[in-house]
Amino acid sequence: MDTLTLEEKQAQFDEFFMISHNLNANITPMNDNDVLPPVSELEQAMPYAFRIASEMASIEAQALRPLRSLGEHANELANYLNHQSRKIDLMMSFILQQQDEPDRRFTTLKFGGGGVVILSPREMVVGEHAEIKLFLTEEAAAIFCFGEVIACQHESDGYHIAFIFNRIREQDQELLVRASLHLQTQQLRKRAQEREENS
Numbered sequence: 001m002d003t004l005t006l007e008e009k010q011a012q013f014d015e016f017f018m019i020s021h022n023l024n025a026n027i028t029p030m031n032d033n034d035v036l037p038p039v040s041e042l043e044q045a046m047p048y049a050f051r052i053a054s055e056m057a058s059i060e061a062q063a064l065r066p067l068r069s070l071g072e073h074a075n076e077l078a079n080y081l082n083h084q085s086r087k088i089d090l091m092m093s094f095i096l097q098q099q100d101e102p103d104r105r106f107t108t109l110k111f112g113g114g115g116v117v118i119l120s121p122r123e124m125v126v127g128e129h130a131e132i133k134l135f136l137t138e139e140a141a142a143i144f145c146f147g148e149v150i151a152c153q154h155e156s157d158g159y160h161i162a163f164i165f166n167r168i169r170e171q172d173q174e175l176l177v178r179a180s181l182h183l184q185t186q187q188l189r190k191r192a193q194e195r196e197e198n199s
Contacts, residue, residue, distance in 0.1 A: 002036075002166065006126065009150050013164045016114030019180040019187075023111060025118055026104040026133040027163075036129060036146055042167050049099055050133075050144040053092050093140035100135055108134070113177040115147060115164040124149045124161050132163060139179045143172045 004012070030036075037045040110117040116134065124130075126149050134143045147163030165173065 006150060009148070009164050013114045013150060013162065016112040016177070017180055018110045018112035018114075018117070019183050020110050021108065021180075021183055023108040023137075024100055024135045025106050025108050025116065026101050027106050027118060028104055028131040029124070030129040030131065034129070036167055039167060042169060046144045047099060049095055050142060053096055053141065056088065056092060089140035093137065096142035097135065099133060099142065109160060111176060112180050113173045115150070115162060117160055117162045119157060120159045120161050123154070123159050124152050126150060126152060129166070130163065132165075134176075136175070136179050138183065139175065141175060141179075143168070143176065145169070145172060
């Protein structure tokens with residue numbers, strides 16, 4: 001990733017599906033003397049709340065998997081565990097929201113597995129690196145990663161700044177892909193419902 005040209009980074013950014021959706025994002029630009037952590041050390045660089053949130057999600061998925069083989073007798077137990085899991089998700093979401101820093105808050109215009117586009121009142125330089133926190137309220141999740149500015153366009157509402165993720169855990173990237181597809185499904189259902197109501 002670090003050795004790719006700007007055009008290659010843009011192509012990689014465009015490979016992923018992007019959805020127009022507003023999320024809270026914290027963007028902390030890095031200084032020239034700050035060093036991006038190696039991919040293998042990304043977890044150590046993450047705030048603790050982000051690390052345990054991801055671990056809890058993977059434990060939950062592993063715990064529910066064996067129930068599928070028990071057949072219909074396990075449905076009630078699975079429902080109960082899903083409700084318990086939802087309560088934990090909501091509590092974890094609350095804890096993660098405490099990581100949202102208002103003085104570093106921006107709103108996303110689009111996001112996907114490859115990157116994010118934010119709205120900013122000020123310009124950022126292409127090639128600039130930043131620490132990124134994304135808060136996915138609908139998924140009761142948040143993501144910590146690092147990104148690089150690959151485009152900065154001045155529009156009537158401010159600057160549209162595109163970041164490609166250059167340090168992100170695979171499970172977090174998968175979560176963003178799932179979240180974007182989930183939101184797209186919701187948007188399509190809503191449009192279909194509105195069409196039915198108007199016809």
